[in-house]
Amino acid sequence: MTTSRRRAKHDPKESEREILEAAEQFLSEHHFRDLNIDEVMRRTGLKRPAFYVHFRDKNDLTLRLVQNISKELFDIADRWLAGTNHQEDLRRALVDSVNVYVEHGRLLRAFVEAASGDERVDRVYRGLIQDFITAAAQHIKAEQLAGKIKKDVEVEETAKALIWLEERYLSETFGHASQVQPEIVIQVLQNIWISTLYGTN
Known part of the structure; x- marks a missing residue:
């Protein structure tokens, strides 16, 4: 033994x-x-x-920690992108994303902090955000062409604004000891996304 x-x-x-x-x-x-x-x-x-x-250093360690969480977030986004019930699929994606931040918020905030002081981590961080922006823009464009999203929505900049807003908000909310109730966060994000894209709550 x-x-x-x-x-x-x-x-x-x-x-x-x-x-x-x-x-x-x-x-x-x-x-x-x-x-x-x-x-x-x-x-x-x-x-x-x-x-x-x-690991090479603590920044490399942080990158490795975030890899699995990033995959989980991408899987959530993929389910939204593949969905057909646009508002319900979006809400489900927001619920799942908030749950990830509830569990790993301090780590994801550490990733952001590491990015501010390390060029390699910053490239990875911004690359991940850009991947989400690109995917969101593609989905918004497709929904717009299908007549589900308002025609006056500027696709690329709207996707960028929504993704950065969500990431910063979740990181600030769940990256610290004091936390807002997840249900409130979900409702806030849902109102922002749906009112921006669909014009209804």
């Missing part, structure tokens, strides 16, 4: 998982600026050199 536990402890995939979990736990309690490798590794019981087997 002792040998089995020792092997599991030093398995690279298991070590990586432990470091990622420890880092997200740390970021749920502290600001990104306070993140340090020694504290993260202390939470795992692994030695500091094990960190550099998997």
Whole structure:
């Protein structure tokens, strides 16, 4: 049994998982600026050199943490884009997105903070936002051509404004200890999106 536990402890995939979990736990309690490798590794019981087997620095660690969450958000967006009941599909996407931020808001805010001080992280951050803007613009254009969205909506800039507004609002709301009730956030975003695109609540 002792040998089995020792092997599991030093398995690279298991070590990586432990470091990622420890880092997200740390970021749920502290600001990104306070993140340090020694504290993260202390939470795992692994030695500091094990960190550099998997990550270059704390910014690289943050990028890796955000990868899975970004995929989850893209999956939510894809379900909205593929939907046929435009307002209901949009509301469902907002509910699911808010739930992601409720669970991972502090980490996603750390990602934004990391982007402000690291060009590589900033490129990834802005690239992710642009992917959402592009997808939203394509959907808005298609809905507009189908007569479901107002003709006077300027597609590209409206998509940009809505995506940036939503990301900043969710990051500010759920990236701190004090939080607004998720149901209120969902209603606020729903009103903004639907009134902007469809002209009704």
